[in-house]
């Protein structure tokens with residue numbers, strides 16, 4: 139994390155007009171991950187039944203809203219205290235992962251998006267429709283092997299590896315501008331307390347995004363430039379929940 143960073147222009151886009159910089163900063167990493175997982179990898183279509191596991195964190199709160207924008211019926215799993223948040227973001231059904239097993243009881247999904255990353259394909263396989271897709275977020279030898287082994291056949295296991303793309307950032311910014319996408323911010327930390335921000339993320343119970351505010355933001359940097367500030371993903375590497 140830093141106040142200044144260079145980035146290729148193909149990784150950048152204008153931030154949503156009329157929105158606070160903290161809100162814009164919450165979008166690129168988590169929003170792009172959810173968009174690329176659901177639209178590009180799972181190819182969610184209207185009417186699809188989608189389960190978002192670990193839906194109340196940074197990626198999950200975008201995933202709920204993007205799945206609804208794509209026309210899906212959305213079931214979420216989260217802690218009991220986060221169910222209200224998931225429903226407020228548009229989930230059709232919000233389950234407490236400690237009380238209910240979303241993958242038993244006869245539910246069938248076209249897509250399971252394992253945002254939290256602790257599911258096994260063997261656990262969700264019988265709850266996936268024919269041709270269904272299980273999308274993981276956590277790269278591991280197992281997720282890579284599963285992707286290779288399920289390239290043909292059904293269900294498919296896939297891994298999302300987010301790519302910084304201007305076109306996706308422009309789409310996300312437009313959704314934020316017109317009120318169809320609401321970035322959820324759990325907490326904002328000053329840059330001097332970045333270590334506390336990471337410690338907070340490491341509790342794995344942030345609800346929405348954790349944002350780090352720089353001095354440039356405190357000076358209202360974005361308001362003084364025509365067209366606002368730019369936002370983007372770093373070209374290499376990512377960290378859970380941290381807004382770059």
Ligand SMILES: NC(=O)c1ccc[n+]([C@@H]2O[C@H](COP(=O)([O-])OP(=O)(O)OC[C@H]3O[C@@H](n4cnc5c(N)ncnc54)[C@H](OP(=O)(O)O)[C@@H]3O)[C@@H](O)[C@H]2O)c1
Pocket residue numbers: 167168171191192193194195196197198215216217218219220235253254255256274275276277298299300339342343344345346376377378379380
């Ligand atoms: N592959 C990629 O390109 C890519 C990109 C971005 C992120 N990621 C990865 O995606 C994962 C999620 O990122 P994130 O930013 O959404 O994380 P996060 O915001 O830290 O996730 C926190 C959420 O996880 C939920 N959670 C905690 N324990 C759980 C459990 N046992 N079962 C289900 N949910 C549980 C919490 O829900 P409650 O508080 O309600 O319990 C909390 O809302 C991370 O591993 C991150 O590294 C991958």
